[in-house]
Amino acid sequence: MSDLQGPTSVVAGAATDDPPTAATAAADAPSAAATGGRTLLPRSTLLRHLLLVVVGAVAAVVLLEVTDPFTNSQLATLSYYAIAAGGLTVLTGMNGQISLGHGALMAVGAYTTALFLSADEPLPLPVVLLASTVVAIAVGALVGVAAARLHGPYLAGATLALAVGLPGLAIYFNDWLGGDQGLRVRAPRAPEWFEAFIDAVSGNPATNTKWLAYVGAICLLVTWFVLANLVRSRIGRTWRAVRDQEVAAELAGIHLGAWRVLAFVVSAAAAGLAGGVLALVVRLAAPSGFTLVLSLSLLTAIVIGGLGSLLGALLGSALLVFLPPFVTDLGSGWGLDSTEAAQLAPFVYGVVLVLAMIFAPAGLVGTLRMRWLAHRATRAARSTPG
Known part of the structure; x- marks a missing residue:
């Protein structure tokens, strides 16, 4: 394990000519953010x-x-x-x-x-x-x-x-x-x-x-x-x-x-x-x-929440659990029968997935994190004299 720090540093240096994707940058953002700024955490x-x-x-x-x-x-x-x-x-x-x-x-x-x-x-x-x-x-x-x-x-x-x-x-x-x-x-x-x-x-x-x-x-x-x-x-x-x-x-x-x-x-x-x-x-x-649907649902959850983010995995899992019954109850309130209301849930989940891919390509957490870091960088640039 002692040789891991060196190879990682070499790889990081080699990556300077090939910038990471937005999802990669979002996944690695916590490490960068942890190096500066005030925090109340240990x-x-x-x-x-x-x-x-x-x-x-x-x-x-x-x-x-x-x-x-x-x-x-x-x-x-x-x-x-x-x-x-x-x-x-x-x-x-x-x-x-x-x-x-x-x-x-x-x-x-x-x-x-x-x-x-x-x-x-x-x-x-x-x-x-x-x-x-x-x-x-x-x-x-x-x-x-x-x-x-x-x-x-x-x-x-x-x-x-x-x-x-x-x-x-x-x-x-x-x-x-x-x-x-x-x-x-x-x-x-x-x-x-x-x-x-x-x-x-x-x-x-x-x-x-x-x-x-x-x-x-x-x-x-x-x-x-x-x-x-x-x-x-x-x-x-x-x-x-x-x-x-x-x-x-x-x-x-x-x-x-x-x-x-x-x-x-x-x-x-x-x-x-x-x-x-x-x-x-x-x-x-x-x-x-334990059909293929379960495996695809897990993959969908981490994509919506944000690849490389444990918090994103939690948010994506919460959507899997709470969105279908919410949409089903909503459909029943609109006058749909039980079958139609149940079929509405996968459709709404698919719409959420498409919207997340369009407006949050790095996932919910990844996109918010990138925008926050960009805001901090902009604020720091404005406060720098000269």
Whole structure:
């Protein structure tokens, strides 16, 4: 790891004659912005992210306690979408690899969770979720090694085959994985300490839906803490070097294949954990829940939110979760029947995607960040004498 700083610096120097795209500049903007200006946050990256985790945990508790059970369920859904989208952000936004197979990796985590929880005496829930992550890592490593030499549409095609083929194993191993009907997931009940915590915080009922929403929030915070530190470390800088200037990175001594496999493994770990949370929330692991649509939805979320931005992944995931029911309710209010109102949601989501591509080509977060940096640069130029 000690040799990463040098190659990254060489690659950055080689990139001066080939300016990065708008999306690339937006993804790298946090590093540039962090070097100057006043801030109330700690200078240490680790402490800064720990503080943000604490703030996020407080916000999650407040949000889950002031909302109704249906919204709690939606927030639980948001958690597994955001976990998977965060991992895909590392792979696509940071390392430049396009994956259409993350729905299949989520299926690996979901089925692993279902199998472990089906035991007569299941292991503790954290151990089960960790096992789901480890199994997804193993599958992701195999796929990453096989796809390390592929680029662009070839990699997308390989991962597309994974998304189409892997869920079909549940049908082939019908007796073990439940076939088309899938496996029912026996979600663990809320422990007594959780009921005591909720009673002390708000006095609201400690339902199992709320418990699973808290599990999803904890997994999301832990995952994003790890991903945020990786992105801001020398590992993240090397990923961006491989993404932006492959030839210069290889000349600088960076093993492109190894770093691509590492990005795929990290992304697969997030997808496996997201699949485990999905199995708990939906209480079912079935092939119909892990179709190509899921993989495309994750990719759409990070494109709308902003490639290379974890906050963008969260915003894109929120659109996936909250926009369809909002549009459906809106359509029902306009007098449409239930079928017509449900069909209106994908249309509106497609319109949002097109508008984002036209007016925010770097994603929502990336475009706002670029405009803010341009505003700061303009203000600094005006204040400079002479």
